[in-house]
Amino acid sequence: MTPLFQNRYDGKKLNCFYTCLASILEIDCDIELTEKFKKEKLKEERGEKEFEYNSQIRIANDYLRSIGKFLEFIGNEEASTFKPSGWSIACGPTDGPQGHAVVAYNGNIVHDPSPYQRGINEIYEWFLIKNVKGDGNEKDN
Numbered sequence: 001m002t003p004l005f006q007n008r009y010d011g012k013k014l015n016c017f018y019t020c021l022a023s024i025l026e027i028d029c030d031i032e033l034t035e036k037f038k039k040e041k042l043k044e045e046r047g048e049k050e051f052e053y054n055s056q057i058r059i060a061n062d063y064l065r066s067i068g069k070f071l072e073f074i075g076n077e078e079a080s081t082f083k084p085s086g087w088s089i090a091c092g093p094t095d096g097p098q099g100h101a102v103v104a105y106n107g108n109i110v111h112d113p114s115p116y117q118r119g120i121n122e123i124y125e126w127f128l129i130k131n132v133k134g135d136g137n138e139k140d141n
Helices: 015-025 031-047 052-065 078-081
Strands: 069-075 088-093 100-105 109-110 125-132
Touching: 015 052, 015 088, 015 100, 015 125, 031 100, 052 125, 069 078
Parallel strands: none
Antiparallel strands: 069 125, 088 100, 088 125, 100 109
């Protein structure tokens, strides 16, 4: 894991979820999924479609599938007591105006991509990065 932050030297503010994903995968945050996200947001701004939270997850999964991985979602009541192993993304409320995503390892928060370092107040959702078997079926890391 290479810690990346949402604010970049070029002044662009990046999405916290994608920044967490890029940190875990140790890839540049200006990857294909960020471009797809920007295109989806543009469509929303032009009124062509309604952008949903699920859209960013779908875009992330499209990218991950291209590299043999996928996101597994753990939410609702299970999320507060769940303790994943390995790298994951934890999401929940923050002191800011909207929800937030942070990087976790073995269920412990280890990196906040926000320049404000507010973290999250509690965990509502987990996103686990899993490998896909050669036959397309899912398996644990």
